[in-house]
Amino acid sequence: MKIHREGFATISLVFLVLLVINGAVFYWFDSPALTWSLLAISVVFFLFIVSFFRLPTRKNTEGDNLVVSPCDGKVVVIEEVYEPEYFKDKRLQVSVFMSPANVHVNRNPISGAVKLSQYHPGKYLVAWHPKSSTENERHSVVIGNGKTDILIRQIAGALARRIVNYLKPGMQVSQNEEMGFIKFGSRVDLYLPLGTEVTVQLEQVVKGGQTVIAKI
Template identity: 65%
Template sequence: MTIHKEGYKSIAIATLIFTILNLLSFFYISASAPVVSWIIFIVLLGLLLFIISFFRLPNRQMTYGDNLVICPADGKVVVIEEVTDEEYFKGRRLQVSIFMSPANVHVNRNPIAGEVLYSQYHKGKYLVAWHPKSSTENERHSVVLKKGNTEILVKQIAGAVAKRIVNYLRPGMQVKQNEELGFIKFGSRVDVLLPVGTKVNVELNQAVQGGVTVLATLS
């Protein structure tokens, strides 16, 4: 396991705060209230370890397949339904949504290989990620990947806590399946919009792994 590059700055700041607060606790609290000083140390250490774990990048055996759509994110499947996409397709699509808790790995990956047709950031609200309107009203970044005659939209959505979406794709790029698409910090959601009629290989409330679990099979 390694640490993702998006975490270097956050971990450095968290480590600095951890060090400063514990030094202050040692010099001003430990002599008169050693128990309180130890509690402060344990709580701050727990928070630091949580932040480090959030940016973890585990080694995995990725799944590949020309007709497979691989999960772009870790988390739990919270939506499988037909929707009307007003942003790009202007028509009906099959939406599969993955909720990412703060405990999940937060790197996002390309579900298919192909050409990037569209990449657009949208400012928005910070509703909780499982809110029905989070797909259209929250801060988000949408990309469309094309492979053959199939176009798939992947939408990174900020949640109530996550307020920074990083996306690495630009129109015209040729990308490989499971390469990094981007990163969302501290809890969020990823929507995948598929052609109607696509065979979905996951179920509601199923735990999935980005780059590993087969989300759908293309015809």
Template identity: 65%
Template sequence: MTIHKEGFKSIAIATLIFAFLNILSFFFISASAPIVSWIILVVTLGLLLFIISFFRIPNRQMTFGDSQVICPADGKVVVIEEITDEEYFNGKRLQVSIFMSPANVHVNRNPVSGEVVYSKYHKGKYLVAWHPKSSTENERHSVVIRQKNTEILVKQIAGALAKRIINYLKPGMQVKQNEELGFIKFGSRVDVLLPVGTQVNVQIGQMVKGGQTVLAVL
């Protein structure tokens, strides 16, 4: 397991806060109220370990396949439905949405190899990630990857806690399946828009792993 580069600053700040609070606790509380001092140590250590684990990148055997769409994120499948996309396709698409809790790995990966033909950031609200309107009203970043004659849109969506979306893709880039697409800090969701009629390989409520679980077959 490694730590994602996006976490270095957050972990450094959390470590400084942990050290500062426990130094104060040691000098001003431990003598008169040792139990309180121990509680502060345990709680702040737990929070520090949570921050570190949030930015983890576990060692994982990736799944590859030209005809396969691989899950771009860890989490739980919360939506599989036909929608009308008004951002890029201006037509019907099959949407599969993955909700990421704060405990999930939060690196996002390319579901297919191909050329990036669209990449756009949208300001927006911070509705909870499972809200039906979060796909169109929340802060989000959409990218479209073209593989041969098929285009797939991946939408990183901020939630009530996630207020920073990082995306590494720009139009014209050639990307490979399972390489990093971006990162969302502290819980959110990712939508994948597929051609109508695509064979979906997951079910509502299923827990999936980014870079490993086959989302659909083209």
């Protein structure tokens, strides 16, 4: 297992802060119980931070007619909605919620050309709130492969305060390549053409780069 590059600065900062705090407690307080308790809590917290930025090695699923999950998490929405940003018509929305325990790298669900890559500042409603798709901080990407265009929207949640996206309009991208990263819990929405065959169910746990969300 590797550590994602987005985590290097955060992990280093957390390590230094915990080192200073534990050193100060050890120096100023003559209490072995307090010292060891704080050390144990610090180790658990540090390991949690490290695990959040983990980048496991996986055998990805590929296919020109497949829409692969862009992230790890749980399917929380499958419904027909109006998409106002790019398509401006009805689409089939499939949303995956990522808890802080999930791997948080985001991947391209299909190969193709990037037609849109747009950041939107916004609120920090909980990621499962119905209005989070349009009111939260978010980043929208549209990828087209000649057969269809798919909008992928990264959404920040109550804890996630930074969305990273690597794509720019005009880029040619491959399925399962890294699209971006969302720090500390959030969700990703997919907007598919009406009539698309969805292959997942509500509450289903999915894995980025492996689980097939739909068939084109």
